[in-house]
Amino acid sequence: MVLDEVLRNQIDMVLRRQKASDLLDALSRGLFAACVTFACVRVLLGLLTGGQGGFIALLAAPAAGVTFILTTPRRKHTRLTAARYIDKQLKLQDRIATAVEHATLDHAARNRVEAWLFMDAANHTHLIDPVALVPLRSPAYARWSLPLLGLCVLLTLIPYPQGFTWQLGGSQLQHISKRADELLALADQLERIDPQNPHLGQLAHELRRVGELIREKQLPHSQANQLLRQLEQELQQSGDGGNIAGNSLGLDLARVQELTQSIRSINSGMYSQLSPQEQVALSQAQRNTTDADGYPGANRGTRGDDRQPEAHAGASGNAEENESDVGSTGSGSQPGDTGKQGSEEAGAGEDGFDPYGGFGLAGASDDFDDEMGYGAEGGSMAGTEGGSQGTTDYERQSDLNPGTERLSGQITDSGQYYSSPTSTTSIPGNQLRFPTADSSFFSLPGGVENAIQQENIPSAYQRWIRDYFTKIEPGADR
Amino acid sequence: MDNYGKVKRMALDSVPESVEVRRTLDKVRAEIGKAFVGQTDLVDQMIIALMCGGHVLLEGVPGLGKTLLVRTIGQVLELSFSRIQFTPDLMPADIIGTNVLLSTPDGERSFQFQKGPVFTHLLLADEINRATPKTQSALLEAMQEMRVTISGNTYPLPQPFFVLATQNPIEMEGTYPLPEAQVDRFMFKLYVHSPNLEDLRTIINRTTGDTVPEAGPVLSANRLLELQMLVREVPLAAHVRDAALEMVLATHPDTSQATPLVRQYVRLGASPRGAQSIVLAAKARALMHGRFNVSMEDIREVAPAALRHRVLLNFAAEADEIRVENILAEVMASAAAE
Known part of the structure; x- marks a missing residue:
């Protein structure tokens, strides 16, 4: 069974x-x-x-x-x-x-x-x-x-309140606070450029908003870092006229681009008063002046697509010859207002302000390592290392201008006369443009801070120096 | 290897032997009920013990019908019946018998074994605790080995052989508690309780009239022996067996299965005879209830009767008035929870 x-x-x-x-x-x-x-x-x-x-x-x-x-x-x-x-x-x-x-x-x-x-x-x-x-x-x-x-x-x-991770990393917090201060200063200066310009006001508003967010610690430091980096990148690219890519931070990049174009249009008004030759000569003179003053990083701040037109008018003089060099730049034998203008701008370069600097926050590469090595260093003061991109441009520039030519001329009672064949070199496929003076101006606060720190200026005098430079307004010289 | 196949579906009623077993047991219960009123659980357990060939120790106050029950069972089962009233002066020879000197008409004299009352099928040892331990021990060999040895001669007892002993829980003066070895030889210890009103009314009606009902024979001795063999054939599942063994081990204070009360109040747990008694009694109960397998319910029902006289309490239990029933109730509850 x-x-x-x-x-x-x-x-x-x-x-x-x-x-x-x-x-x-x-x-x-x-x-x-x-x-x-x-x-x-x-x-x-x-x-x-x-x-x-x-x-x-x-x-x-x-x-x-x-x-x-x-x-x-x-x-x-x-x-x-x-x-x-x-x-x-x-x-x-x-x-x-x-x-x-x-x-x-x-x-x-x-x-x-x-x-x-x-x-x-x-x-x-x-x-x-x-x-x-x-x-x-x-x-x-x-x-x-x-x-x-x-x-x-x-x-x-759901939105979350501010994270506790803000309490971590005091050194990073200091950097971020410093960035916030710089953004706010930048916003202030943007507004001073043209208080009536709504675009600049909008950009300043955006910068101020971001700066306040960071200052109020409403952003995690990682996000703040990323925000700053991209903002600087956008600003730098905007200032250089490069492509603006990416918009992951809530910043209206199209508007930023539009606003920076507005800034460029303001600058172009200043440059439009000069003839093309004068503009080339001015640029070259400014660069030479800056290099001669021992600021090796000054020229390196220019971006690859901002290659300077080479005026082979022998404007390769040293610092002592600045004024006369500029005066003879371009037309080759015409001292005058233009030369004066050039010398003044070159003088600004001597004082440590790099007129070729784009938008940017000084010392960014120091604070955020190599991630931040943009052209902002070009606007920094002496001792600031240039980014690799700027270095490449510098070498290219040597390729474009392999040698300098000695000027010939004579000194008479009526003045100094130089004669030299005037020629320009264009970069195939690239549009020749000038760095904007106002865009360089924005790196002034960072440059000042760097200079103050690196020169070991007593703290009692630091405010005086800072105030001096912050009072400089581009519109006043116009 | 699994053994599966087509089973001819038929009602168990169509199997004569199984039907006959159930009918016989029902008849036994009914006949006993004619003379012994009520206490069906007690009767059932008595029948179970008989089906297993086990001895029973009945405990109850006088007048509850202990002797009547034993005598009735003897009548129903067609078994020879002897009764021994245990007293302090009772001697072993009074139980098992003795050699007597006989003289033949020829003048020859010889010793001849005179069988005692133990040579019977059903022995009622009334108030067994009143005899001396020496006399009580005279039953040891008879209960375990089913034989008696006198003067080097061994005499087998008739089969089946049952000892149904009674003891009075009161009037303990002048009594001799049974030795542990002898107590362990009882399969069950059953309590005889006072009848309830309904049973008492029936008792009065039956016993005070002009006719007293008598139980008739239902089961022969041979048939009872066959039933005993059949009981041992009842299948037992492993998990049911293990549950019974766990229950027995739970009465030992030094085992992991011991309950808190056991650890505190028990001096000695049940012996392996207790496990044997439980399993065998569960098999008999299953058969009596018309089943052909042992269930957990069978185990739980028979376990108290099989264990209560095998669990020895310590002094703390007596001091705290803890009874064996309390401890066994906890053991049963623990087993049921598992």
């Missing part, structure tokens, strides 16, 4: 449903654990970092869910355990389990009572309904999974 096959099939069906139910239970637990983990990690990191950590939470959630599923001890289901479950649910007093167990025993001879037991168990087969016995229901706590999922979505969307 053996156990009935129909009974065995019913038991096996119960067994399969038990396994499926356990799997469902494990998945529900995993989902629950994942949601709880996500919520906890998201909230914790969000509070710590001021809204960061969403991706980490997204990674931690499935990891926690899978770990929970794998580490949760699972019941081992066999035909015997299924039979015991059936007995318990149907109150069959261990009939089925005993029959299943004894059916697996390899008796030499089965006794009478065992045979009666198999028959008795088979007679109870009709009571076994696998679907009713093992309903595939998700556990009670799984009901909370959906609200938890909603909570997780909500937690990813």
